[in-house]
Amino acid sequence: MKKQILFLALLTSLVVRAQQPVVNGSFQLDAQAYVTDAAIGITDSALAGQRSGFNGFGNVVINWGDFRAGMRYEAFLPPLRGFDPRLEGNGFANVWLNYRTDFAEITAGNFYEQFGSGLLFRAYEEWSLGFDNSLNGLKLQVYPTKGVVLKGVYGSQRYFWQPYTRNSRGLVRGLDADFNLNELIPERENAPWRLSLGMSGLSKYQRDADPIYVLPENVGGWAGRFTAGWGNFILAGEYATKINDPGAVNNFIYREGRAALASLSYATRGFGAVLQLKRVDNMGFKSDRTQLGNALDINFIPPLNRIHAYSLTGKYPYATQVNGEMGLQLQLNYKIPRNSLLGGKYGTSVAINFSQVNDIVRQPVNDTTPIGQDGSEGYKSKFFAVSDHVFFRDLNVEIDKRFSSRLKGVFQYMNLHYDIATLQGHAGEEAVEAHIGLADLTYRIDTRKTIRMEAQLLLTKQDLGDWAALMAEYTIAPKWFVSVSDQYNFGNPDNAMRKHFYTVAAGTNRGATRLALSAGRQAEGVVCVGGVCRQVPASSGLTLTFSTSF
Amino acid sequence: MKQLFGFLLMILAFHAQAQQSLPSVNLKNLGGKTINTADIAKTGKPVILSFWAMWCKPCLKELEAFNENYAAWKAETGVEIVAVSIDDSRSVSRISPFVKSSGWEFEVLLDPNGEFKRAMNVNMIPHTFLLDAGGNIVSQHTSYVEGAEFELFEKVKKLAGKKK
Numbered sequence: 001m002k003k004q005i006l007f008l009a010l011l012t013s014l015v016v017r018a019q020q021p022v023v024n025g026s027f028q029l030d031a032q033a034y035v036t037d038a039a040i041g042i043t044d045s046a047l048a049g050q051r052s053g054f055n056g057f058g059n060v061v062i063n064w065g066d067f068r069a070g071m072r073y074e075a076f077l078p079p080l081r082g083f084d085p086r087l088e089g090n091g092f093a094n095v096w097l098n099y100r101t102d103f104a105e106i107t108a109g110n111f112y113e114q115f116g117s118g119l120l121f122r123a124y125e126e127w128s129l130g131f132d133n134s135l136n137g138l139k140l141q142v143y144p145t146k147g148v149v150l151k152g153v154y155g156s157q158r159y160f161w162q163p164y165t166r167n168s169r170g171l172v173r174g175l176d177a178d179f180n181l182n183e184l185i186p187e188r189e190n191a192p193w194r195l196s197l198g199m200s201g202l203s204k205y206q207r208d209a210d211p212i213y214v215l216p217e218n219v220g221g222w223a224g225r226f227t228a229g230w231g232n233f234i235l236a237g238e239y240a241t242k243i244n245d246p247g248a249v250n251n252f253i254y255r256e257g258r259a260a261l262a263s264l265s266y267a268t269r270g271f272g273a274v275l276q277l278k279r280v281d282n283m284g285f286k287s288d289r290t291q292l293g294n295a296l297d298i299n300f301i302p303p304l305n306r307i308h309a310y311s312l313t314g315k316y317p318y319a320t321q322v323n324g325e326m327g328l329q330l331q332l333n334y335k336i337p338r339n340s341l342l343g344g345k346y347g348t349s350v351a352i353n354f355s356q357v358n359d360i361v362r363q364p365v366n367d368t369t370p371i372g373q374d375g376s377e378g379y380k381s382k383f384f385a386v387s388d389h390v391f392f393r394d395l396n397v398e399i400d401k402r403f404s405s406r407l408k409g410v411f412q413y414m415n416l417h418y419d420i421a422t423l424q425g426h427a428g429e430e431a432v433e434a435h436i437g438l439a440d441l442t443y444r445i446d447t448r449k450t451i452r453m454e455a456q457l458l459l460t461k462q463d464l465g466d467w468a469a470l471m472a473e474y475t476i477a478p479k480w481f482v483s484v485s486d487q488y489n490f491g492n493p494d495n496a497m498r499k500h501f502y503t504v505a506a507g508t509n510r511g512a513t514r515l516a517l518s519a520g521r522q523a524e525g526v527v528c529v530g531g532v533c534r535q536v537p538a539s540s541g542l543t544l545t546f547s548t549s550f
Numbered sequence: 551m552k553q554l555f556g557f558l559l560m561i562l563a564f565h566a567q568a569q570q571s572l573p574s575v576n577l578k579n580l581g582g583k584t585i586n587t588a589d590i591a592k593t594g595k596p597v598i599l600s601f602w603a604m605w606c607k608p609c610l611k612e613l614e615a616f617n618e619n620y621a622a623w624k625a626e627t628g629v630e631i632v633a634v635s636i637d638d639s640r641s642v643s644r645i646s647p648f649v650k651s652s653g654w655e656f657e658v659l660l661d662p663n664g665e666f667k668r669a670m671n672v673n674m675i676p677h678t679f680l681l682d683a684g685g686n687i688v689s690q691h692t693s694y695v696e697g698a699e700f701e702l703f704e705k706v707k708k709l710a711g712k713k714k
Contacts, residue, residue: 022571026671059671063573068669100574114663117639124638124663127673147584149576183584194582229582236643263643272647302640307605331644333651349652410607440607442696450696477697512677512690549671549690 022063028127028547029056032080037540040499040521053080057093057127068098072110076130082536083130084294086160093158094134107139113153115176115200118300119240119259119283120223123157133297134158135172147183151176157287157296167207170287172298174202194229204287204298213252213375215289219245221257221299237262240283240299246374247289250282250323253378257282259301272333276304281360281381284322304329305355305394308414311487312456312469313436315525316418318357318392326386327357346402354395359387390431393417410440420463434460448477459491466491482506487523501538513548571685572599573669577634577659580646585659587666591685595628596709598702600678601667602633604641604648609676612694617654623703627710631656636667636675678702682709 032053036042054077061070072094076087096109112134114122125132137155144150154173156164178198182188200223208215221242228235238261246252258281265274278301285299301320304327308314332352336343362371362379371379396414403409418432438456445451454471471485487501501523507516524538574588590597598616602609616623616631623629633656635645642662649658661667670679679690680702689705691698 024671026673028673061669061671068573112663112665112668114639117642117662122639122663143576180582180584182582196582227582234643234646261639265643265647267647267650269653270651272649272651274644274647276643300639302638304640307641309605309607331647333648335651335653351648444696447697447700452696475695477695478691478701481695509691509693512692514674514692547673547692549673549677549692 020064023060024063024550025058025060026547026549027056027058029054029545030080031055031544032539032541034081034539034541037521040501040538040540042538042540050078050081053078053083055080055083055087055130066100068100069096070098071095079130081539084160086295087130089161091161093132103143105141105143108137110134110136110158111139111153111155113139113151114300115151115174115202116198116223116225116238116240117261117302119238119261120200120221120242120285120299121153121172121174121176121202122298122300123153124300129294131294132158133295136164137172145184147180147185149176149178151178157298159288159296167209169296170204170206170289172202172204172287174200176200192230194227196227198225199223202298204285206287206289213246215246216244219243219285221285232266232268234265234267235263242283242285245285245289247284247286248292249284249286250378251372252374253282253372253376255282255378257285259283261302270335270337272331274329274331276329277327278302278304279326279360279383280320280322281324282322282378303357305357305392306331306353306396310412310438310440310454310456312458312467313396313412313414313438315458315467316416316420316423316432316434318355318394318418319423321357321359321391321422324360324362324381325357325391326360327355327392329353329355344401344403348402349398349400351398351400352396353398356393357391359389359391361385361387389419390417391419391422406444408442410438412436412438426463430462432460432462434458434462450475450477454485464489464492464497479508479510480506481508489523507545512550514546516545518543571687572681573666575661575666575669577661577666579660580649580658585657587659587669590632591681593630594683595630596683596706597681597685598629598631598678598706599681600631600633601636601661601670601672601675603635603637603675604644605637606675608694611696612676612678612699613654614652615694615696615699617652617656619699619703620655623706627706629706629710632659633657634659634661634666636661636664636672638662680705680709 034047034051036044057072057074059072071092074093075090079087094110096107096111098107112123123133123135135153135155135157140152142150152175156171159169180196182191182194203218203220205218208217223240225238241258243256244254246254261278263274263276280301283301286296287298288296301322303318303320305318334350336348338347360381362381364371365377365380369376394416396412398412400410414436416434420426420429420432436458440454442452452473456469458467467487467489469487473483475481483505485503489499492498501521503518503520505518519542522539525536572587572591574586576584576586579585602613613633620631637645639662642660674692676694677692680688682688
């Protein structure tokens with residue numbers, strides 16, 4: 001508290017003395033009032049006394065010459081249902097000061113950073129999911145010559161509202177170097193090929209206080225990456241490894257971790273294709289080895305499947321299995337030209353996306369130790385061997401078509417295989433096989449008024465059975481919107497649970513300010529933003545969202 | 551509570567001074583070239599700067615609407631469009647094939663760790679800024695509904711006219 005007042009005073013004095021400080025910031029608040037709704041299982045005891053939830057934050061960034069400083073205030077009073085209850089509270093989650101010249105940049109306080117694609121290190125936040133693993137400490141970036149970036153980070157990770165005290169969790173320190181050869185070698189600036197290389201090293205320190213095992217107190221990891229381009233082709237790869245890191249995530253095995261990503265893409269006007277491959281083996285990495293769940297993650301293993309933007313295509317989202325998975329993803333984009341037979345007057349876009357993720361193959365380390373036995377090496381695994389166990393498969397085809405100057409539509413078909421036992425912990429349940437189809441039609445009444453209709457259908461015999469969803473939205477550009485929607489679980493195997501989840505919503509946009517109000521029922525499900533997902537409970541009530549930037 | 555009070559006081563004190571120009575962050579474009587964001591505003595033309603992601607349907611609709619009009623808008627006002635993707639490593643390698651196949655003619659920058667996004671206080675996408683020829687932010691909006699692009703272009707025309 002004292003520190004923060006001191007910081008405020010320092011900032012204020014800096015700003016007062018400065019010639020032209022430039023200030024910008026943002027606010028957001030999400031508030032919900034809950035009501036009981038016995039039909040969908042929301043009783044007094046399920047609400048446990050929580051009649052409302054409130055998530056809010058305010059950000060201010062001050063730019064003053066080569067200095068930048070920022071603060072982030074957060075309040076969860078209490079957090080909305082579905083968010084981690086450990087978020088409850090309020091205060092300054094982030095305070096930072098940054099000094100930058102053309103040669104170097106130093107940041108003190110809370111910061112976000114990422115090495116390569118994040119296999120070894122990624123500090124980031126996702127407000128809408130309540131996720132924040134920012135580092136509190138020091139960050140140094142150096143730009144010694146054109147085409148070279150060197151980074152160093154040192155600090156402790158955010159853990160809800162718990163301040164770091166000695167040995168309360170691990171310390172994270174890392175180095176990264178990035179070389180862009182075309183920029184580094186002046187005569188290759190406009191060469192037909194493009195090549196960049198990068199490498200990083202990172203270690204966490206956490207004291208060993210375990211009564212049974214001798215645990216490594218320093219866990220080191222390394223990663224290397226490259227991107228090579230020639231003509232319309234780009235080939236990229238990244239490999240990361242870390243030493244033994246027994247912890248709750250991997251059941252305290254001493255096996256080393258590794259992860260590999262590769263992608264090959266081809267892009268030209270009207271056509272694009274990309275193939276991505278990945279293998280992950282024992283690569284969970286947290287700064288507290290006792291942790292499970294969405295906290296204190298040091299790295300980020302990207303799930304390679306497509307993120308869906310509609311409610312039913314997004315109903316069964318994939319989450320990375322850090323203990324082991326092998327996956328591939330293929331995306332094809334084709335724009336059928338205007339005035340051709342299939343393209344019509346306005347052209348038509350077709351996107352095909354396929355992704356599949358399987359388990360890796362594990363073999364026992366010897367005849368007497370079961371696979372994954374704590375305190376042992378855990379298992380052996382051949383790099384290229386793929387298990388028959390399919391975690392996830394998604395084949396989808398999307399067509400975007402404009403019919404006239406007023407009418408256009410998006411049509412999608414998706415075929416899904418979803419191992420709900422592994423991915424959502426529903427032990428013993430059969431994997432979900434689903435067909436999903438949707439149409440999203442937009443009709444422009446005049447230059448400002450538009451009607452949009454969404455119809456979606458999800459057919460499955462497993463889990464909760466079939467769903468249908470309808471939505472109608474009326475907008476007056478650029479300020480107003482009103483919508484009604486319903487999700488109907490008409491195929492639920494339990495007749496009594498064939499419920500409607502209806503919502504009405506309205507809102508307004510004024511520049512960068514948005515105010516929206518909705519009322520109705522929310523179906524239980526997973527909300528995913530930017531590749532991180534959160535389980536939200538079924539709820540009923542009123543929701544208010546306000547956000548602004550200035 | 552005291553903290554919040556101090557914080558609100560500060561915001562009140564500075565609210566009058568809206569953000570003027572772009573912060574300096576190094577991003578890569580689809581060709582792998584490093585672009586400093588402060589340079590986006592140095593074209594001497596009005597600039598539309600839009601934050602988007604592959605998973606954001608309204609963003610794609612807005613950029614598609616921009617692209618349909620880009621040639622005409624550019625001819626009339628000289629306006630430049632820059633689209634900043636905030637996709638993380640999950641989808642970053644899928645952007646170039648998507649953008650090129652869609653025939654988007656404007657510059658696309660990659661901000662996989664959200665550094666530029668945070669510096670610009672972008673919380674919800676789409677979030678689109680309009681800069682004048684001097685690089686000052688003259689307006690911004692979040693979300694996209696059909697037809698909003700025409701009102702934006704009216705503002706661009708005003709800016710282009712003012713310069714002459």
